[in-house]
Amino acid sequence: MATTLETSRQQPQTLAGRRLPTWSLPALAAGIVLLSLGLFAVTGLAGVADFVVFVLLAYLVLQTAISFSVEGRRQAVNRLFSAFVYGCFGLAALPLVLVLWYTVKKGLGVMSVKFLTVSMFRVNPDKPGGGIYHAIIGTVEQALLATLIAAPLGVLAAVYLVEYGGRRPFARAVSFFVDVMTGVPSIVAGLFIYAFWILALGFQKSGFAGALALFILMLPVVIRSTEEMLKLVPNELREASYALGVPKWRTILRIVLPTAMAGIVTGITLGVARIMGETAPLLLLVGTNSRIQTNPFAGQDAQRLQEALPTYIFEQFRDAVGNPDSPAAQRAWGAALTLIILIMLLTGLARLIARFARVRG
Amino acid sequence: MSGPTISAATTPSPEPLPDVSDISGSAVRPGDRVFRGVSITAGALVLIVMVAIAAFLIYRTIPALQKDTGNFFTTKVWLPEEARPLFGIAALLFHTLVTAILAMIFAVPVALGIALFITYYAPRRISQGLGYLVDLLAAVPSVIYGLWGIFFLAPHMGGLTLFLDRWVPIPLFNYRLTNAPNNLSDFTAGIVLAIMILPIISSISREVFRQVPRDQVEAALAIGATRWEMIRTAVLPFGRSGVVSASILGLGRALGETLAVAIILAPAYTISFHVTEAGGITFASNIALKYSEASDIGIDALLASGLCLFVITLLVNFSAQLLIRRRKEA
Amino acid sequence: MAKRIDVSGLNCYYGKFLAVADVSVEIEPRTVTAFIGPSGCGKSTVLRTLNRMHEVIPGARVEGKVMLDGEDIYGSAVDPVNVRRTIGMVFQRPNPFPTMSIYDNVAAGLRLSGVRGRGQLDEVVEKSLRGANLWNEVKDRLKKPGAGLSGGQQQRLCIARAIAVEPQVLLMDEPCSALDPISTLAIEDLIGKLKERYTIVIVTHNMQQAARVSDRTAFFNLPAFGEPGQLVEYDDTTKIFSNPGNPKTEEYITGRFG
Numbered sequence: 001m002a003t004t005l006e007t008s009r010q011q012p013q014t015l016a017g018r019r020l021p022t023w024s025l026p027a028l029a030a031g032i033v034l035l036s037l038g039l040f041a042v043t044g045l046a047g048v049a050d051f052v053v054f055v056l057l058a059y060l061v062l063q064t065a066i067s068f069s070v071e072g073r074r075q076a077v078n079r080l081f082s083a084f085v086y087g088c089f090g091l092a093a094l095p096l097v098l099v100l101w102y103t104v105k106k107g108l109g110v111m112s113v114k115f116l117t118v119s120m121f122r123v124n125p126d127k128p129g130g131g132i133y134h135a136i137i138g139t140v141e142q143a144l145l146a147t148l149i150a151a152p153l154g155v156l157a158a159v160y161l162v163e164y165g166g167r168r169p170f171a172r173a174v175s176f177f178v179d180v181m182t183g184v185p186s187i188v189a190g191l192f193i194y195a196f197w198i199l200a201l202g203f204q205k206s207g208f209a210g211a212l213a214l215f216i217l218m219l220p221v222v223i224r225s226t227e228e229m230l231k232l233v234p235n236e237l238r239e240a241s242y243a244l245g246v247p248k249w250r251t252i253l254r255i256v257l258p259t260a261m262a263g264i265v266t267g268i269t270l271g272v273a274r275i276m277g278e279t280a281p282l283l284l285l286v287g288t289n290s291r292i293q294t295n296p297f298a299g300q301d302a303q304r305l306q307e308a309l310p311t312y313i314f315e316q317f318r319d320a321v322g323n324p325d326s327p328a329a330q331r332a333w334g335a336a337l338t339l340i341i342l343i344m345l346l347t348g349l350a351r352l353i354a355r356f357a358r359v360r361g
Numbered sequence: 362m363s364g365p366t367i368s369a370a371t372t373p374s375p376e377p378l379p380d381v382s383d384i385s386g387s388a389v390r391p392g393d394r395v396f397r398g399v400s401i402t403a404g405a406l407v408l409i410v411m412v413a414i415a416a417f418l419i420y421r422t423i424p425a426l427q428k429d430t431g432n433f434f435t436t437k438v439w440l441p442e443e444a445r446p447l448f449g450i451a452a453l454l455f456h457t458l459v460t461a462i463l464a465m466i467f468a469v470p471v472a473l474g475i476a477l478f479i480t481y482y483a484p485r486r487i488s489q490g491l492g493y494l495v496d497l498l499a500a501v502p503s504v505i506y507g508l509w510g511i512f513f514l515a516p517h518m519g520g521l522t523l524f525l526d527r528w529v530p531i532p533l534f535n536y537r538l539t540n541a542p543n544n545l546s547d548f549t550a551g552i553v554l555a556i557m558i559l560p561i562i563s564s565i566s567r568e569v570f571r572q573v574p575r576d577q578v579e580a581a582l583a584i585g586a587t588r589w590e591m592i593r594t595a596v597l598p599f600g601r602s603g604v605v606s607a608s609i610l611g612l613g614r615a616l617g618e619t620l621a622v623a624i625i626l627a628p629a630y631t632i633s634f635h636v637t638e639a640g641g642i643t644f645a646s647n648i649a650l651k652y653s654e655a656s657d658i659g660i661d662a663l664l665a666s667g668l669c670l671f672v673i674t675l676l677v678n679f680s681a682q683l684l685i686r687r688r689k690e691a
Numbered sequence: 692m693a694k695r696i697d698v699s700g701l702n703c704y705y706g707k708f709l710a711v712a713d714v715s716v717e718i719e720p721r722t723v724t725a726f727i728g729p730s731g732c733g734k735s736t737v738l739r740t741l742n743r744m745h746e747v748i749p750g751a752r753v754e755g756k757v758m759l760d761g762e763d764i765y766g767s768a769v770d771p772v773n774v775r776r777t778i779g780m781v782f783q784r785p786n787p788f789p790t791m792s793i794y795d796n797v798a799a800g801l802r803l804s805g806v807r808g809r810g811q812l813d814e815v816v817e818k819s820l821r822g823a824n825l826w827n828e829v830k831d832r833l834k835k836p837g838a839g840l841s842g843g844q845q846q847r848l849c850i851a852r853a854i855a856v857e858p859q860v861l862l863m864d865e866p867c868s869a870l871d872p873i874s875t876l877a878i879e880d881l882i883g884k885l886k887e888r889y890t891i892v893i894v895t896h897n898m899q900q901a902a903r904v905s906d907r908t909a910f911f912n913l914p915a916f917g918e919p920g921q922l923v924e925y926d927d928t929t930k931i932f933s934n935p936g937n938p939k940t941e942e943y944i945t946g947r948f949g
Binding site: 047049050074075077081082084085086091092093095098099100102106154156159160163164173174177178179180181183185186187189192194196199200216219220223247248249250253276279283284313317324329332333339340343344347351 | 392395396397400403405408414418470472474482483491493495498501507509556563588589590592613617620645649652667671675681682685686
Binding site: 577599 | 776782787788849852853
């Protein structure tokens, strides 16, 4: 019937395609590495980055050429894409490793119990010494304040969206803007609070003002994750409660929220981890201070504002005036390490809570 | 911004979850009425805050614009404290867009590659762990990225920028010898921004790729497609709009990023397409750097620029969310 | 042209779990063989091992031999992609590519192997759609999306897509279970026509369908819960349905279980 078509297409006569044996590609990689080491030793080329790039490129080119000639175009393209995909993962893992390793390397030097328990009071910025105690207090207190406002309001708003609002237009509008709010830059949140709290209402800069901006950043996160958790609560639970004559508000408070509580707490914890690292609004609303201040409501007139870890880091960076080995730079790295550890701990805690909740069911 | 935060905010859910809001009838009881009122108010707070942000920024922008002696949109310099205040957002807008676009160019393909790697290449058991690893990038605060960028990355970029200048024929990458290549440039900032927005784009794309119906994947394999061909035929067309909205969200994040850019980018109120040359200033970095010494009018001017940034990111996020919702309906 | 399949000593695993044990069948070219049996007995699993789709599931593997005209499709030098080109598959729920037109759906496999010429593609698309008894219904709307057709038409589109790459064998996994009776009849007629060119293996839970379309029938069963499925009896269809050798087969076809 259509025999001409059949012969013109690549109909395999046998199934055994010519395939590269499994050992061939790792062997190729090893061979290239060895050859390149030799090449770099003999010629003037040097540098770790150059070596890595050279090896990768050589491997890609050779792999594609060999695969093309042995296995054919389609497999060659397939292998090339696989290499690209693996490479992308490496490209993500690489900066993560570099950033974390560099922070640890630079920050470990200045870390000590003393560093964590003293402030910068009477410490000359150009000289070693001093610590981040005041900044830790600031970070913790401001985050706590922001959470105290954001958590109940966020949970309540999520309750509205799931339990009352549903598909009504107002609820959909709110839901839409919750998502849009997630994308508001932190500096804009800071500017808003500045224009509102400080310029319009006349309050002073304070840790509390900073907490207000952090609250704006945290709110949509809490709402979104609480919403997801509430939606996961099975409907049967609510219906069983209503069938017993329990009013809606009691059902939500006593049955739905407790069931979803672990997930809600996870969401809140992740929200806190996020705002702990925010610097921009704090620069505008709180500023810097070398001394300990445990009252977040104290204004700038008292000359004792509440510094936080991120602003501390930025301030020390500026004191370092571009010198990566100055005492200020070292303090900045020490604070950076502390901040990262705090955030990682919080994130780990959140995941632990989530897993614990899943186990309990 | 890691894990559930990212996906919870923006993932399309596979099926519409039941609407439970109509159960148990109306809010007749006083307890119900109070509770309902309280929760509606909390919900309304979101709208109120968004409107308030716009309102208060506009309120301070007007006097600033009135005092500006130049055209706010075309002036490059930022001198609101002069006797004749002269400031404008031309340079700010330029570098904000350039760094964000560079970040997108670097981040989107890599994020897609990562998402495909985790969903279709990596062994199933470790794929969730790999996802957490990539999301870890989002847990690092921007100020630390800034430090790392200026103390580690920029000094090591010399080889790359030299290579680009000499071997790549695009004039974009040339740099003039008058600008000593300390690499505190849009290019370096773009790379660091790309690292920062990688997790959000890849996390949403991952969710989208995971939802490709098994049917489609098997249909492609059954007609003899290789893994790449299967991805090209079944996965990418399915995920196209999701990936686009993920990228737009990443763009929004890059536009608003403050500290990393403020630390890395050497301030310069000029416009130049030589992206590997040092110097530049964005909306956000300008505010962060100029803020502490600003007078009243200086602050108003910064607030005016903040309004511009707010509007830009609002538009970007608006379109991303509309795209996501349209996809959810489809 | 159409090839014969010889399965010997086939064991199908999902990870450590042995799902089907020790299957051996010989399938002649240009015949229709039906796999029947109760739910969960492994007939779909065995079918999917015939075109190496079983291993797509993570952790799934196979022991034993599946020979296509004397060549073991699980040989170490064999590319699964080639196997799937030679042994095509139609699935339970019609799954045309939703972002592609009818034309592009049928041409998909061809384009992957590098056929670009418009004339060539047109010819093969028409031939495949005719072969699937769908040409007359869609010839005026080839550019319309494949998902816009009815269920029965979509399934015939999937059949056209499968035969467009000129396989030797066609595997069908309960192809009519998601369709209405009229579309089912249309597909059964089509199977009768397709068997002139292809070797066909069809899994079905509908015994009457097996009796209608197949030349030989294989009955699979689960001896007990937790045990691997097995091939109980394999014989000419007329014999299986009128005078089965094995008592379990008789119980199944008379409806006493399953």
